Amino acid sequence: MRRLTLSIVILWCVTSAAVSWWLEATELSNPALAQVAPSSSLDSDGEPDRPISGASVPSATPSRQSAEATYVGRDACRECHTENHTWHGEHGHHKTFATTDDPEIIRLFEGRSYDSGEPYGTFTYHADEKGLFARIPEKFGDRPFRLQYALGSPEGAVTLLSLLPDGEQNTFAIEHRVSWFHDGDELRPTPQEDDGNPKTAADFFGLRHEGRVMKKCVYCHTTRGTIENETIVDLISGVNCEKCHGPGSEHVRLARSSKTPPKYSVGRDDWDAESEIQLCGDCHRLPVTVSRSQLREYPDELTRFQPVGLLRSRCFVEAEGQLRCTTCHNPHQTIKSIPASEHIENCVRCHQETNPSHTLCPINTTDGCIDCHMPARELPGLSVSFHDHWIRVHPNKSSSP
Ligand code: HEC
Ligand code: HEC
Ligand code: HEC
Ligand code: HEC
Ligand code: HEC
Numbered sequence: 001m002r003r004l005t006l007s008i009v010i011l012w013c014v015t016s017a018a019v020s021w022w023l024e025a026t027e028l029s030n031p032a033l034a035q036v037a038p039s040s041s042l043d044s045d046g047e048p049d050r051p052i053s054g055a056s057v058p059s060a061t062p063s064r065q066s067a068e069a070t071y072v073g074r075d076a077c078r079e080c081h082t083e084n085h086t087w088h089g090e091h092g093h094h095k096t097f098a099t100t101d102d103p104e105i106i107r108l109f110e111g112r113s114y115d116s117g118e119p120y121g122t123f124t125y126h127a128d129e130k131g132l133f134a135r136i137p138e139k140f141g142d143r144p145f146r147l148q149y150a151l152g153s154p155e156g157a158v159t160l161l162s163l164l165p166d167g168e169q170n171t172f173a174i175e176h177r178v179s180w181f182h183d184g185d186e187l188r189p190t191p192q193e194d195d196g197n198p199k200t201a202a203d204f205f206g207l208r209h210e211g212r213v214m215k216k217c218v219y220c221h222t223t224r225g226t227i228e229n230e231t232i233v234d235l236i237s238g239v240n241c242e243k244c245h246g247p248g249s250e251h252v253r254l255a256r257s258s259k260t261p262p263k264y265s266v267g268r269d270d271w272d273a274e275s276e277i278q279l280c281g282d283c284h285r286l287p288v289t290v291s292r293s294q295l296r297e298y299p300d301e302l303t304r305f306q307p308v309g310l311l312r313s314r315c316f317v318e319a320e321g322q323l324r325c326t327t328c329h330n331p332h333q334t335i336k337s338i339p340a341s342e343h344i345e346n347c348v349r350c351h352q353e354t355n356p357s358h359t360l361c362p363i364n365t366t367d368g369c370i371d372c373h374m375p376a377r378e379l380p381g382l383s384v385s386f387h388d389h390w391i392r393v394h395p396n397k398s399s400s401p
């Protein structure tokens, strides 16, 4: 069943002009994260079904803490790591999940409407103290449909998710049909695959997800959270400190009694490039999460999955472990706050005259590297673009634009 879904999605991504944003054939099980963050791991589901056999995601984690460490929340880190805490507060990671009683989310939808055309009709939105609701007056009159969770951030795009009972003691999710986009400050259709044939009232409001797909959606956008009936319990919203570093209670305790606490997590010397790419790739995707034909053909859609591109770059393959995500990204600082000049400095730290072990660009040795070697690609059907992390020479980029 799951395999069937996978192949349909892959086929659809390759053949259709539109692209499903958030529903990919992804595999999600970082055993190491599971170790430090049992409640947010998906491993309890049993053996994951991987799209490519034989591959595995070895231990990527960080944490060397005792098993008793518990979550303390990101604000517990502020007193000693003020700068990282402030930066992270501005990062998409921090803002990527909310309940819809959040005034910032309400503001994006309340009082608006969106005509989805037949067969769905026109959605209207209102809020009360519980959060957001949608109605389709011409189909269901005054009956409200509760929209519970908001994924994505107000700097990018926000998609709403609801949890419902299926009548047989299982929960399913509805990914709402309409999303809010920062670009244009407007409501537009959520990029998703649907058969245009709603069977139940819930189907009018969005696309149905069950089981692993539903859980993964929550996993990648939160630090911790378990779907129990129609709510997420033990929820820590957003990709916060402890998602990457592991539960922090022991570290906080030890750091309070010593200026040189024992090793807690990543950020010290023995953290290698591959482990890091696996940590980031757990959500930003790894080769194991895309189809073989996509790996072979590298269609533009794959630019969305930065680790997949980076791993095939000569910069990565031939740099002997010196190139990783954090060579160019401070994991705590949003890319929106990084000046363009810093991206060039990142390239030039290897590709410069004083570094005889690296080749120099015959076209330009000081500027424009990203436009020519990591160009942004807009995904078909979406007003969103991603930079191609397969760093290479693009034949049509031999002169400045
Ligand atoms: C009471 C002060 C204090 C608090 C609170 C604190 N830390 Fe630290 N942290 C330290 C000190 C001291 C170090 C060691 C400094 C160094 O090695 O440069 C450190 C080091 C680290 C490191 C570097 C890697 C390592 O293994 O040591 C990470 C990552 C880290 N802290 C994350 C966190 C997170 C996440 C939180 C919140 C859950 C947190 N810290 C809360 C004091 C604190
Ligand atoms: C638990 C899942 C998860 C992990 C692990 C993760 N990310 Fe993300 N990342 C996300 C999500 C979800 C978003 C979208 C955030 C939003 O809504 O804007 C994102 C967005 C980003 C962005 C763009 C947003 C911004 O404000 O800059 C960058 C850059 C990024 N991640 C880098 C990284 C790097 C580097 C790592 C590894 C150190 C990493 N991520 C690990 C889930 C994750
Ligand atoms: C494998 C991890 C993963 C899963 C599963 C996943 N996401 Fe994401 N999501 C990401 C990452 C990483 C990003 C940031 C990069 C991108 O846009 O692809 C993101 C971006 C988004 C954004 C756009 C954020 C912005 O501000 O630009 C939305 C909205 C979103 N996801 C919603 C969902 C929904 C709804 C589901 C479940 C149906 C889902 N995601 C499942 C990892 C995931
Ligand atoms: C997306 C994953 C991710 C998140 C979220 C994250 N970190 Fe980190 N952090 C890393 C990685 C990877 C490193 C090691 C690479 C480096 O040093 O830049 C690191 C390094 C560190 C370090 C040691 C180096 C330094 O910058 O001082 C500290 C301290 C730290 N993190 C604290 C925090 C705190 C506090 C938060 C939350 C406010 C946080 N981190 C959130 C991935 C993350
Ligand atoms: C950690 C060092 C390092 C960094 C940082 C780095 N590269 Fe490279 N890059 C390499 C190595 C190693 C090679 C293989 C050739 C050589 O030794 O110069 C390479 C090769 C290349 C090539 C040739 C690719 C091909 O397929 O023939 C291009 C183009 C390139 N780099 C551009 C960039 C750009 C642009 C940046 C910044 C976004 C960058 N590099 C950052 C190490 C690096």
Ligand code: HEC
Residues within 6 Å of the ligand: 277, 280, 281, 284, 303, 304, 306, 307, 308, 310, 323, 324, 325, 326, 327, 328, 329, 335, 338, 343, 346, 370, 374, 385, 386, 387, 388, 389
């Ligand atoms: C050689 C430098 C370099 C490395 C290494 C690198 N990135 Fe990037 N990344 C960039 C640049 C440049 C941008 C575009 C920044 C901008 O828009 O200002 C970017 C953008 C992004 C974005 C925002 C969406 C997009 O594609 O435009 C995400 C997410 C991201 N990188 C994740 C990662 C992850 C995860 C890794 C590790 C697998 C990684 N990056 C490694 C240079 C790098």
Ligand code: HEC
Residues within 6 Å of the ligand: 344, 347, 348, 351, 359, 360, 361, 362, 363, 364, 365, 366, 367, 368, 369, 370, 372, 373, 393, 394, 397, 398, 399, 400, 401
């Ligand atoms: C206007 C587009 C453009 C800009 C700007 C540009 N490059 Fe290039 N680069 C190219 C082209 C085209 C080639 C292939 C040239 C050839 O093979 O004759 C190339 C080749 C390279 C190579 C491979 C050299 C070799 O001998 O294999 C590296 C490394 C490189 N560029 C790095 C950079 C860096 C770093 C920057 C920024 C400081 C940069 N490039 C700026 C277009 C550009």
